[in-house]
Amino acid sequence: MNPAALRRIDAEELARLLPMPRAVRAVEAALRAGLDPEADIPRTVHEVAAGQLLLMPSANSSYAGVKIAGVAPGNPGRGQPRIIASYLLMDAETLRPAALIDGSALTLLRTPAVSAVAVDHLAVPAAERLVVFGAGPQARGHVEAVRAVRPLSWVGVVARSPRQAAELVEHCREAGLDAEPVSPEAVATADVVACCTTSRTPLFPASALASHAVVVAVGSHEPTAREVDTELVATATVVVEARAAALREAGDLLIPLRSGDIGPDRIAGNLAELVRGAVDTGAVGPKLFKSVGMSWQDLVVGAAAVERAGAGAAP
Template identity: 55%
Template sequence: MPRETGSHCDDALRVVDSAALARALPVGEAVEALRAALRAGLDVAATPPRSRVPTSTGQLLLMPAEYGEHAGVKIAGVVPGNPARGLPRISGAYLLMDATTLRPTALLDGEALTLLRTSAVSALAADHLAAPDAGRLVVFGTGPQAFAHAVALHQVRPLSAVQVVGRDPQRVARFAERCEEVGMTASAAAPDAVADADLIACCTSSTAPLFDGRALPAHAAVVAMGSHDPGARELDTRTLTSGTVVVEDAATALREAGDIVIPVQEGALSAASLVPLADVVCGRHPLADGGPRVFKGTGMAWQDLVVAAAAVSGPA
């Protein structure tokens, strides 16, 4: 089957590499594609659950979905040992298909798509949860998702300062340089920087809480995307019980999100209190003041599909 990187011709499988995806769909447009899909009635709860297949070095993830004129599936490999090899922890590919015929129409870089859709979902949530004048971001992590989140959040709230918390001073310095290169003022910080933050983005593979939730300002908005493991968490119980908690889908969060599962098992957080992101975006759940607002994402197949479709042919 003929292939053209980042281009299209009749009866050809369009191959969209990372550079072509960046050209086709800036993160701000990805945010709007996701917002439009939710407001058009996309049923998040109908998304098939992620399939996980253990391998000798990690996991193989399968994430299928259908919406509108498109269907698709992401095949992703998660290998915790890859960063030590100089390789990304997550890699893969996305196959976009016509929903009626299920004929493949495009093959997208799975790593680039995951970076884009994950940061765009977090930015969409932050756009509804953060104070209108939020300008101070604390980001935990120095990897690709952490940087993608800083860029995406800058699209919905022009950031006056980015503070970076990481374990490796050299990586923190390079992260700050990259932020400066795209017009954001950035510096190294410690976890207690959350006390003065408007926005906090948790983008790590940590299995233990990154900061003390007692330090969070009442007006802060927190987004956490680091894991879909029910035994891992980036946020402590205090963070989850001090304000409003928004999730992509309650059933998915209760199955996959350790940040949610653990405090629910402790009896500290009620599953009934979880607010679906679609209800916030569509105005069905007005947000009250009086405590931090938290979004915990796990990543769902509908997000990959909506963003892939928008990149290739406009919104799904």
């Protein structure tokens, strides 16, 4: 085939084709239609001089695809994104390439969209107060995603960089939300808490949370890093994308598992079970959705964008 003829979808076109609410609906629809997150192909991680090289393949009856992502911790100091990725979408029957998508933009869309699906099934209907840890692109995306499923009115930003916190606060205000920089103690009044950081240690004590709060932790896919403490994992209703992936990569769960403070049965269900009503969400206490990022999410959201492009989608 002629590589020059391959459809290319950059960040701007991806945002036009698939605004956040559409991405959320695409993820929900795929799970309701029978997608099994447990059957997804595990990612492989290779250590390289600059950091990590991640290969994330997935396939369904219509498409196959693979994301190649580089995680370079030194990039922010060079003025470059920490994660840079490309996504190749292929026809499932012939494996002929169908599109090349900006994989970084795809990650920044699908991760919050997946979180929003979980929040939609776990958070109280009137949830309006969000505390977000981190002030980078994923934090911005999670503000947009939570707003797509709940009547969000206030955002508190916890970030190490006052400049970045101020920028996210201003972004939220321009979007019509009340927003301000806050300390970690602000989780006490939050309906939803989004953890979007590179922290390797817990960001706040579980005891500080409101009893109805939903915590989304997306910052790590490493077995030795976590954003939430053992108490939260031991007492919350815990939902993961897939048990297999979480028990392979989620330090938030693996650290207390290794210490013997919890067992594998602490996981109440995976995201597909949650969407299909098979998870008991009525228990008193906080809810935790732990995400490590999975290949099926790129495939579902990437395919939805390509299909809308093929249908001549309007903005």
